[in-house]
Amino acid sequence: MAIDLGRIEALATDQASLKAAAGLAKPGKWFGVGGSADGALIWGECAGSGANPYRVMADLRDLGNKCTCPSRKFPCKHVLALLWLNAEAVVTFAPGEIPAWVGDWLGRRRGASAAPAGAAAKPASDAPKDLRAAQRAEPEAPEDPKAAARREALAAKRSEDTERAILDSLDALEQWIGDQLRMGLSAFIDDATARCRRIAARLVDGKAAALAGRIDELPARLLGQPAGDRPRAAVVELGKLVLLARAFRSAPRDADIRRAVASSENRETVLASSDTVRVTGLWEVLAEQVQTRRDGLVSQTTWLLNLGPQSPRFAMLLDYFPASAGRRTSAFTPGERFRGEVAFFPGRNPLRGLLLQRAADGSDTQAWPEAAADLAEALTAPLHAEPWVLDIPVLLPRGRVAIDAAGQGWWRPADATTALPLAEGVEGLIRGTELTRAAALWSGNRLAILAAQTPWGRIGADG
Known part of the structure; x- marks a missing residue:
């Protein structure tokens, strides 16, 4: 035929x-x-x-x-x-x-x-x-035992081939990082978009898709910094990539590491695992972040805060859709509260979650939980466990936002101990207002406020 x-x-x-x-x-x-x-x-x-x-x-x-x-x-x-x-x-x-x-x-x-x-x-x-x-x-x-054995052998071989491809691409990444440092940070920053795009393509071919997406967005993160901070930020970013590559080599089956390098587990795998952490209770929508990526996808991140009496627990709901589909209507409104169940992806500090149930809640009197007693520990402990992470959610104690003579925004605690710089300028009511609590993302050197509580109510980052 x-x-x-x-x-x-x-x-x-x-x-x-x-x-x-x-x-x-x-x-x-x-x-x-x-x-x-x-x-x-x-x-x-x-x-x-x-x-x-x-x-x-x-x-x-x-x-x-x-x-x-x-x-x-x-x-x-x-x-x-x-x-x-x-x-x-x-x-x-x-x-x-x-x-x-x-x-x-x-x-x-x-x-x-x-x-x-x-x-x-x-x-x-x-x-x-x-x-x-x-x-x-x-x-x-009925399944043929021989066919099942062959399928398992093929799955094992595919897994082995995938791991080998990832390791080869990580070798290429470390060599690329060394090349950027030898040629100078100034040249790298000026040409970051083209250079990152080339190594990202190599990582995609090597089945390290998640890491490729991170590198593809690296130029935007650098350009979002003040010009004087970009060399330092570039060193930090490249250093985190080296740490992540070496962590994968030492523990390629680690869920956190594999999710950061290759891909995340699917919904069915998370829900089927007996080790999956599930939290049911009252949740507040802190903020939503929508970003168009260079690969043609739009990432839609929704940050939730559990209002239970325990120490602050955040949840990050992450969704992707093609940019060609246009802006999608959000399923959430910042500030809304609902009762629901969130199942978390496995990890040392589970953060990304799946919303399983959601029911409207008319309660608006439940206060946010207390901030961590030791703020320095809350900011650094996650980095000790996973030094390659980009953002750490944190609940800040009483303080306020102030602007210095150079126009730089700072969050200052009420006890005037340590001031933390803000990632971008702040406008509106949040500027100068007393904040009884503030939910923010810490990148290791700057804060991005998501939402805050004041003596007279809740306000968003845009004030």
């Missing part, structure tokens, strides 16, 4: 599917590729975003196909890529025994009349019918 690119093009639902398939039509993305002795059936497994690969199969006699991915397109990009591999003989579809999962699918198709060999692809208007068939609930057959 033979198929050409013209038929694949006709089979695709849109141009975007063809483009995505082209990116997958590479030998390195597939394993277990094979075909039936008569050449009518082809199959293969393609690594996806989950722990298990997607199983893809196609019948070249009538171009019937199946993929285990959750795509709503029929055929999906994985099917198109498999057909593409076959059409251009990119890989060898060695004749072999039909896998059980292909046989099960073929058996379910036998009731339908097959189109003759060489029939044209179904027009796009037939897609809804095929989509419903692809989404039909199917009983799962």
Whole structure:
């Protein structure tokens, strides 16, 4: 049986599917590729975003196909890529025994009349019918122990390959950092955007996507500093990257470290773990931060404060969506309170969470919890545990914001012990007002106030 690119093009639902398939039509993305002795059936497994690969199969006699991915397109990009591999003989579809999962699918198709060999692809208007068939609930057959063992072996190999790729990319990162220091911080700051973009691309290729995103945003963080502070900030940022790279080498399975370098656990993994910390109670929305990233995504961060009697507990809800989708309506309003349950991602100091339940609460009399008795300890302890973190939420005691002669904003505690510089200028009511409590983010050298309580009510950072 033979198929050409013209038929694949006709089979695709849109141009975007063809483009995505082209990116997958590479030998390195597939394993277990094979075909039936008569050449009518082809199959293969393609690594996806989950722990298990997607199983893809196609019948070249009538171009019937199946993929285990959750795509709503029929055929999906994985099917198109498999057909593409076959059409251009990119890989060898060695004749072999039909896998059980292909046989099960073929058996379910036998009731339908097959189109003759060489029939044209179904027009796009037939897609809804095929989509419903692809989404039909199917009983799962008992799992073959040998197949399960093979799957576990493949998963272990993929994990090993991923870890090796990450380690190689971290080697490249440390070499890059050394190069920046040798060439001088001034040159690095002036050309930070282009230089960071190049190493970030290398990290993406090495499966260190989270670290790549952090480096891609590094120039913006540097430019957000006063000009005189940028060299110091660059040294701190690069130093944190070295610490994170070396921490990964020593403990690649550590949840905090892996989340900062590669990717975070999915929702299902967090909720299924017996070690997941869950906190139920009254929460207040402190602030929302929306940032358009260089990779075309918008990060939407919502900061919550638990109003229980325990020491201050913060929660960070993090969501991403494409910038092309436009500004999304927020599900939260700064200052609102609700009763809910938050499940936290694992870590030494759990912070990122998932909101599981939410119910409106009319209470507006519950006070914020007491600030930490030792402010210096609250600011430095998280850095001792994870010196590469960017922001630490902290609840400040009674104090006020003041402006010095140079226009720099400072938070000053009521006891006039240690003043802390603010990350940016402050305007409005928060400037000069007595703050009975203030929730802020500490970057290691500057504060960014999220919200504050005053003797006459709550105010946001913008006053």
